[in-house]
Amino acid sequence: MKQVAGKIFFTAISVLYPVLVYCGIRYWGLSPRRMSLMLLALGFYHFLNFTRSKSKADRGRTGALVALILVCALVAFFANNILFVKFYPVLVNLSLLAFFGFTLWRPPSFAFRMACLGNKSLNTSPSFKAVERYCNKVTFAWCLFFVVNGSVSALTVFVGSDKIWSLYNGLISYILIGLFFIVEYLVRKMVQSKMQSYVPVCDLERDSRPDGALVAEGKTWGDFVSDVSKVRYYLEARENVPWILHCEDSYYFTVSLLAMLQSGRKALVTANRQEAFIKEIKKPEYGFLTDEPFAGSVAGANEMPATLIQDVLGNENAHCSDGDKARKIKFGKFDKSKAEMVMYTSGTTGEPKAVYKRFLQFENELFELVKVFGNDWVNRKVYSTVNHHHIYGLLFTALLPIATGLPFRRHRIDFPTELANIAGEAAVIASSPAFLKRLSAETDKPIDFKCPPIIYSSGGPLPEEVARKACELTGFWTMEIYGSTETGGIAYRQSKNGPVWTPFEVCKMSVAENGCLNIKSSYILEPEGFTTGDLVDLYDDGRFLLKGRSDSIVKIEEKRISLPEVEMRLKQTGLVQDVRVVPMVGKRQYLAAAIVLNEVGRTKFAGSPKLAINNYFHDYLLKFIENTVSPKKWRYLEELPQNTEGKIRMRDIQALFGLAESPNFKILKFRREPGALTAKLLFPATSDYYDGHFPEFKLLPAVVQVDMVLRLARNFLEVPKELSKMNRTRFANPILPDVPVMVKITYDADAGKVTFAYTSEDGETSYSNGSLMMNTSTGDAGEGENRG
Numbered sequence: 001m002k003q004v005a006g007k008i009f010f011t012a013i014s015v016l017y018p019v020l021v022y023c024g025i026r027y028w029g030l031s032p033r034r035m036s037l038m039l040l041a042l043g044f045y046h047f048l049n050f051t052r053s054k055s056k057a058d059r060g061r062t063g064a065l066v067a068l069i070l071v072c073a074l075v076a077f078f079a080n081n082i083l084f085v086k087f088y089p090v091l092v093n094l095s096l097l098a099f100f101g102f103t104l105w106r107p108p109s110f111a112f113r114m115a116c117l118g119n120k121s122l123n124t125s126p127s128f129k130a131v132e133r134y135c136n137k138v139t140f141a142w143c144l145f146f147v148v149n150g151s152v153s154a155l156t157v158f159v160g161s162d163k164i165w166s167l168y169n170g171l172i173s174y175i176l177i178g179l180f181f182i183v184e185y186l187v188r189k190m191v192q193s194k195m196q197s198y199v200p201v202c203d204l205e206r207d208s209r210p211d212g213a214l215v216a217e218g219k220t221w222g223d224f225v226s227d228v229s230k231v232r233y234y235l236e237a238r239e240n241v242p243w244i245l246h247c248e249d250s251y252y253f254t255v256s257l258l259a260m261l262q263s264g265r266k267a268l269v270t271a272n273r274q275e276a277f278i279k280e281i282k283k284p285e286y287g288f289l290t291d292e293p294f295a296g297s298v299a300g301a302n303e304m305p306a307t308l309i310q311d312v313l314g315n316e317n318a319h320c321s322d323g324d325k326a327r328k329i330k331f332g333k334f335d336k337s338k339a340e341m342v343m344y345t346s347g348t349t350g351e352p353k354a355v356y357k358r359f360l361q362f363e364n365e366l367f368e369l370v371k372v373f374g375n376d377w378v379n380r381k382v383y384s385t386v387n388h389h390h391i392y393g394l395l396f397t398a399l400l401p402i403a404t405g406l407p408f409r410r411h412r413i414d415f416p417t418e419l420a421n422i423a424g425e426a427a428v429i430a431s432s433p434a435f436l437k438r439l440s441a442e443t444d445k446p447i448d449f450k451c452p453p454i455i456y457s458s459g460g461p462l463p464e465e466v467a468r469k470a471c472e473l474t475g476f477w478t479m480e481i482y483g484s485t486e487t488g489g490i491a492y493r494q495s496k497n498g499p500v501w502t503p504f505e506v507c508k509m510s511v512a513e514n515g516c517l518n519i520k521s522s523y524i525l526e527p528e529g530f531t532t533g534d535l536v537d538l539y540d541d542g543r544f545l546l547k548g549r550s551d552s553i554v555k556i557e558e559k560r561i562s563l564p565e566v567e568m569r570l571k572q573t574g575l576v577q578d579v580r581v582v583p584m585v586g587k588r589q590y591l592a593a594a595i596v597l598n599e600v601g602r603t604k605f606a607g608s609p610k611l612a613i614n615n616y617f618h619d620y621l622l623k624f625i626e627n628t629v630s631p632k633k634w635r636y637l638e639e640l641p642q643n644t645e646g647k648i649r650m651r652d653i654q655a656l657f658g659l660a661e662s663p664n665f666k667i668l669k670f671r672r673e674p675g676a677l678t679a680k681l682l683f684p685a686t687s688d689y690y691d692g693h694f695p696e697f698k699l700l701p702a703v704v705q706v707d708m709v710l711r712l713a714r715n716f717l718e719v720p721k722e723l724s725k726m727n728r729t730r731f732a733n734p735i736l737p738d739v740p741v742m743v744k745i746t747y748d749a750d751a752g753k754v755t756f757a758y759t760s761e762d763g764e765t766s767y768s769n770g771s772l773m774m775n776t777s778t779g780d781a782g783e784g785e786n787r788g
Contacts, residue, residue, distance in 0.1 A: 010762065012653060013038065013041070013042060014042060014092075015174075016165045016170070017038070017042070017088055017089070017169075017170075018089060018165065018168075018169040018170030019166060019170045020038065020174050020546060020743060021035055021038075021082075021085055021086065021162075021166065022163065022165075022166035022170070024038075024728050025162060026162065030082060032044050032076055032080050032081055032082040032084075032085055032632070033076070033077050033080045035076070035082065036073045036074075036076035036077040036084070036085055037073075037077075037086045039069060039072060039073040039076065039085055039088055040053060040069075040070070040073040040074075040077070042069060042088065043066055043069035043070045043073055046066045046069060047066045050661075055583060056369065065271075066577040068075040068091050069088065069091060070092075071134050071519075072084040072085070072087045072088070072091070073085075082162075082321040083157060083158075086156075086157045086162075086165055086694070087157060089153045089155045089169040089173070090150055090153045093146045093149050093150030093153060094146075095753045095776070096142075096146050097143055097146035097150065100142050100146065101143050102256070103139060104136065104139055104140060104143070107132075107316075108132070108135075108251075109132075109135050109136045109138075109139035110139050110142075111135035111136070111138040111139045111142070112131070112132050112135035112139075112231075113448070114135075115135055128374065128375050129375045129378065130378050134188075134191055134752065138184060138188075141180075141184070142159070142180075145176075147181055147307075149173055149176065149177075152168065152173075153168065153169055153173065156168050156169065159467070168239040174415060175642075183705055187345055190279065191774070195404060197240075197404070197623045198370050198374065198403055198404050199364065199403060199405075200336070200363050200366070200367070200403060201258070201336075201359075201362070201363065201399055201402060201403050202261075202334050202335070202336040202339070202359060202363055203333050204258075204331075204333070204402070204403075205331065205332055205333060206225050206329060206331050206332070208221075209221040209405055211225075211504075213405060214250070214407040215401075215402075215407060215408070215703075216250065216407060216408055217251075217409065217410055218252040218499075219251055224254075224255065225329060225331045226329065227255045227313055227328045227547065228255050228258050228259045228262065228330075228331050229259075229329045230312060230313055230315065231256055231259035231260075231289075231309065231312055231313070231332050232256060232259045232262055232263045232330045232331075233309045233330060234259075234307075234312045234315075235259060235260065235263045235265055235287075236263050236330075238287070239285065240264060240265065240288060241265070241285045241286055242265065242266040242267075242268055242286050242287070242291070242342075243260055243265050243266070243267060243268065243286065243287040243288070243289055244268045244270060244278065244282055244286060244287065244288040245257060245260065245267050245268060245269050245289050246269075246270055246271070246272075246273045246288075246289075246290045246291075246352050246389065247289070247290060247291040247292075247309060248291060248292060248410075248411070249291050249410050249411065250384070250388050250397055250398060250408060250409070250410050250411070251408075251410045252291040252309045252310075252410075253291075253388055253389075253398060254398045254399075254401075254402060255313075256289050256309055256311070256552065257269070257398065258402070261334050261339045261341075261359060262330075262331070262332065264332045264334070264338070264339070265287075265344065266340040266341065267340070267341045267342070268281060268341075268342045268344075269341060269342065269343050269344070269389050269394070270343075270344050270389060271344070271387045271389035271390060272673065273290065273292075273294070273342065274673065274674045274675040274676060274746075275294075275675070275748060276674060276675045276748070276749055276750070277674045277675070279414055279750075281354070282346075284424075285723070287307065288306040288307065289306075289307070289309055289312075290306055290307070290308065291308065291309050291310060292308075293308065294306040314623065314697075325501050327695055328410060334359075335363075336358070336359045336360045336363050337358060337359075337360045338358075339358065339360075340356070340357070340358060340359070341356075341357045341358075341359060341360035341362075342355065342356055342357070343355045343357060343389075343390070343391060343394075343485050344352050345390070345391075345484070345485035345486075347724065350373070353703075355486055357653070358525065360523075360525075361488065361523040361524070361525065362394075362395070362399060362488075362523070364506070364521075364522040364523040365395065365489055365523045366395065366399055366403055366491070367398060368504050368505065368506055368522075368523075369395065369396075369400060369489065370400070370403070370404065371505075372492070372504065372505075373454075373479075374404065374752075375687045376428075376454050376676075377400075377404060377406060377428050378427060379453065380406060380426045380427055380428045380454065381407050381408065381409065381410035381425050381426065381427055381428070382396070382397055382400070382401045382406050382407070382409065382427075382428045382429075382430070383408070383409045383412065383413055383422060383425075383427050383428070383429045383430070383453075384397040384408075384409065384412050384429070384430045384431075385412055385413045385414070385429065385430070385431045385432060385435040386412070386430055386431065386432050386435075386458075386459070386646060387412070390485070391483075391484075391485045391488065392430065392458040392459065392481065392483070393430060395488075395489075396430035396456060397430050398519045400453070404660070406428070413429075413435075415438075416435070416438050416439040416442050416443055417442075419439070419447050419474075420447055420448075422453075423447055423449045423450060424450050425446050425450065426450065426451050426453075427453040427454070428453065428454045428459050429453050429456070430456050430457045430458075431455055431456065431457050431478070432457055432458065432459045432460075432642075433457055433459060433460045433461065433462045433463075433646060434639070434642045434644035434646050435646075436455075436457060436462060436466055436467070436470045437466050437577065437578060437596075437639065438479060438639065439469075439470055439473060440465075440466045440469035440470055440473070440696075441577065441599075443473050443599075445473075446472060446473050446474075446475070446631050447473055447474055449474060449475055452474060452475030452476040453474055453476055454476060454479070455470070455474060455476050455478045455479065456472050456478070456479050456480075456481055457478045457479070457480050457481070457483040457515075458480065458482070458483065459642075459646030459647055460646060460647055460648065461480070461546070462478060462480050462495065463571075463577070463578070464495045464496075465577075465598075466577075467480075467494075467495050467496070471496075473637075476492050477495075477496045478494070478495075479492055479493075479494055480492060480493050480494070480495065482501055482546075484532065486524075486530050487519050487521070487523075487524060487532065488521070488523040488524070489504060490503060490504065490507055490517075490519055490521075491504065491507065491543075491544070492504070493501040499545060499546075500539070500543045500544065500545050501543060501544055501545070501546065502542075502543050503542055503543065503544070504521070505720075506521045506522045506523070507519050507520070507521040508520045508521065508529075508542075509536075509538055509542055509544060510529075510538070511536060511538050512531045514531075514550060515535050515536070515550065516531050516532055516533060516534055516535055516536070516550050517531070517532045517534050517535075517536040517538070517544065517546075518530070518531045518532075519532070532776070533549050533550050533551060534546055534547075534548070534549060534550070535550055547564075548562060548563070548564035549563075549564075554583045554589075554591075555589075556583070556587075556589055556590065556591060556628060556629045559628060559629050561591070561629040562691070563582070563583075563591075563626065565625075565738065566581045566591065566593070566621065566625065566629075566630075566631070567579045567580065567581050567627070569620070569624050570593065570595065570617060570621070573601075573617065573620055574595070574598075574600060574601075575597060575598060575599060575600055575601030575604060575605075576595055576597060576598060576601060577596045577598035577601070578593065578595075578639070578640050579593060579595045579596065579651075580593070580594050580648055580653050581593045581594075581631060581638075582650050582653045582657070583672075584633070584654060584657055590631075590633070591629065591630070591631040592631055592632065592633040592634070592653075592654075593617070593631040593633070593634050593635075594634075594635045594637055594640060594653050594656060594657075595617070595634065595635070595636050596636075596637055596638065596639055596640060597636060598710055610634070610636070613634070613636065614634045617631075617634065618630055618631070620776075633657055633661075635656055635657065635661075635667075637667070637668060637669050638668045638669045638680065639669045640653070641653070641656070641669070641670050641671055641672060642671065643671075643672075643673070647764055650742070652670075652672050653715050655672065655715060658710070658715055659712070659715040659716075663682065663684075663685075663686065663687070664687040664688050665681055665682065665684075665685075665687065665689075665708065666681065666684070667679055667680070667681060668680040668681065668682055668683045668740060670716075672716050672717075675717065675746055675747050675748070675749070676717075676744070676745070676746045676747075677712060677713070677716045677717055677744070677745045677746075678742065678743070678744045678745075679742070679743050679745075680740055680741070680742055680761065681708070681740070681741050681742075681743060682738065682739075682740050682741075683700055683737060683738075683739075683741075684738055685698065685737035687737070689704045690737060698736065698737050699734035699735060699736060700734070700735035700736075702729070702731050705731075705735065705758060705767075705768055706729070706741070706770075706772070709743065709745055709754065709756045709772070710723065710754075710772070712743070713745050713754050713756075717745065717747045717754075717775055719747050719754055720752070720774040720775055720776055722774065722775035723772060723774060723775070724752070724773040724774055724775040725772075725773045726770065726772055726773075727753075727770070727772065727773060728770055728771055729768070729769075729770030729771075730768060730769055730770060731767070731768040732766050732767060732768060732769075733765055733766065733767045733768075734767070735758065735767050735768075740761050741756050741758050741759070741760065741761070741767060742755050742758070742759050742760070742761055742763070743756060743757070743759075744756065744759075749776075752773055752774045752775070752776040753771055753772070753773055753774070754771065754772040754773075754774060755769075755770070755771045755772075756768075756769060756770060756771075756772075757769035
């Protein structure tokens with residue numbers, strides 16, 4: 001208590017010092033010698049602070065001030081000279097100048113230290129660097145103020161009367177300090193309004209952002225809050241049951257997800273909206289919220305049908321509860337430890353798997369991502385080439401923008417050519433190896449970005465040559481994120497710095513007994529952590545090197561062979577952009593390789609027969625591996641098949657080899673989803689299919705088109721072998737030789753119905769479409785032939 005009283009007393013003397021000196025000389029008749037005793041007392045007070053200070057910087061500043069005060073006090077006492085008594089305000093200015101200047105020389109600056117004390121979350125804010133730069137400018141401005149103020153104060157010591165000295169140092173100086181504070185406060189508020197701030201998703205409230213802050217195209221924060229409220233009213237007016245969520249529009253998706261979390265509904269997030277899959281995960285009481293009309297029938301007589309979010313948001317009374325016509329907004333915090341989500345992943349196996357999550361896990365990961373990458377995102381807009389229904393897309397293109405206040409694009413970028421349309425924007429792009437490979441293959445000239453975009457990639461390893469080419473085109477070397485739905489983000493790297501991965505700070509690494517990576521982190525709830533299927537070398541500093549999948553070691557003819565090793569050797573030829581080697585089982589087990597040639601490879605093998613290409617790669621591999629474990633079958637594609645998560649699944653590659661190869665057609669690329677197949681086909685002019693059909697004007701016969709649909713459906717979609725009838729088939733335009741065509745095939749297993757459509761590659765021209773009924777009574781599903 002005495003210390004507090006002493007501080008108040010001496011602070012008051014220090015502030016009122018010019019007035020006390022003036023009154024002492026003018027009205028109280030005190031001599032300079034007596035007035036110097038007050039200066040000596042202030043020097044003693046500062047000396048006590050000097051002895052208590054633990055900081056070297058503070059001790060140095062206070063020590064210098066004490067020394068100068070004591071010198072002035074002693075000179076004034078012995079010389080009985082008022083001039084040295086009046087030096088105190090000048091010394092205070094010099095002391096403050098030294099202190100503020102020292103913090104600029106040895107950061108953090110004083111203003112930034114105060115900002116961090118006032119806002120504990122500043123260190124994790126995406127505006128951290130911007131705030132630091134602003135605070136440095138404020139500290140420098142204070143230094144200039146002390147220089148000017150100290151100079152004027154010194155001038156009043158030597159020039160002018162005691163009254164002018166007292167008036168400036170005891171009043172005008174304090175008014176100037178107050179004005180400086182007011183101006184800086186107004187400027188700070190203006191700057192803050194333009195900065196992003198990190199707010200955990202579970203802590204978002206109506207006033208977390210300005211109403212006019214942009215969220216997505218045509219949508220502000222005020223719109224977002226209102227739309228979440230409308231969906232909340234809709235959900236809370238019904239039973240508290242889980243809701244399946246699929247919205248292609250990122251804005252509708254984020255609105256729906258936040259409404260479910262805030263209203264305590266479990267969200268089942270799925271990228272797959274095929275009827276068969278929805279029926280598989282949907283119980284009778286479950287809701288289904290989507291933004292696209294659902295063609296299938298997912299609801300029985302007593303089940304809840306699919307709900308379009310557009311209908312919910314378009315309801316004028318959506319804010320009104322029963323019996324309450326007042327428009328009241330429902331938007332606020334929720335308990336992250338109780339909010340539940342389910343995500344669906346297939347990994348490399350291709351089998352859908354439900355992964356249960358608490359939102360606490362997402363919040364912990366968001367915090368870590370902002371801490372590591374947030375400073376790079378300031379004043380940028382978020383774009384995506386990936387699906388936001390999977391964990392990587394969910395975090396980077398939905399949750400992070402909402403948590404950091406960054407605007408985001410509502411629809412994915414599907415084609416590399418679209419990047420030119422956003423070249424004028426400062427962008428963060430969540431991408432994938434598949435998109436970046438297409439960008440590297442299809443783009444020749446660098447994209448003229450206003451400033452280089454920040455690009456992330458996840459879903460699989462990004463080849464270094466692709467990352468290098470993407471950097472040449474965009475100006476940024478892609479940051480890769482390694483993780484999974486079960487683990488969240490584990491580590492990151494830029495391959496220009498080598499193949500080693502750096503784990504996020506909260507991830508603790510170890511190697512399991514089977515040689516695979518085990519992770520424990522704040523977003524893995526199991527105390528034992530999670531063991532991946534990836535083999536690793538773990539270094540002492542926690543970094544690690546991925547060595548391939550544990551299931552990538554197979555036995556061929558009793559010989560163990562690493563599939564990644566074979567893939568690496570094929571890439572060493574300098575002719576291969578991408579490759580996957582898979583084990584196959586026929587009369588005996590063997591390997592098969594699906595290859596995407598790079599530009600050099602395409603040039604080298606242009607016009608070469610397939611056998612010559614096969615032999616080239618086979619002979620090259622014999623330098624490193626035995627003939628018995630060398631691939632026996634080969635396919636050459638434009639790109640490897642990937643699922644919606646951007647992952648290449650072994651079963652898809654195996655299915656490709658399950659279809660007998662034929663000189664009559666080529667599969668250039670394909671994508672398989674549950675109940676659906678999209679493939680790019682080419683029918684060469686040398687194909688037997690054209691023989692005997694209009695020799696002067698070759699076109700693909702209708703019967704061949706239908707047969708090809710059946711062949712693909714039986715191999716990739718497990719369609720029954722026996723055709724029951726053709727319902728409706730329309731042939732609009734001829735398919736000519738050597739013209740690539742796209743075919744999309746869907747299969748409704750319950751109805752036994754196959755639908756198909758042939759179109760041009762750009763989708764502008766329709767060649768044919770129709771539907772086929774299969775005989776499901778035999779239960780004889782088609783199986784691909786293991787040859788070709």
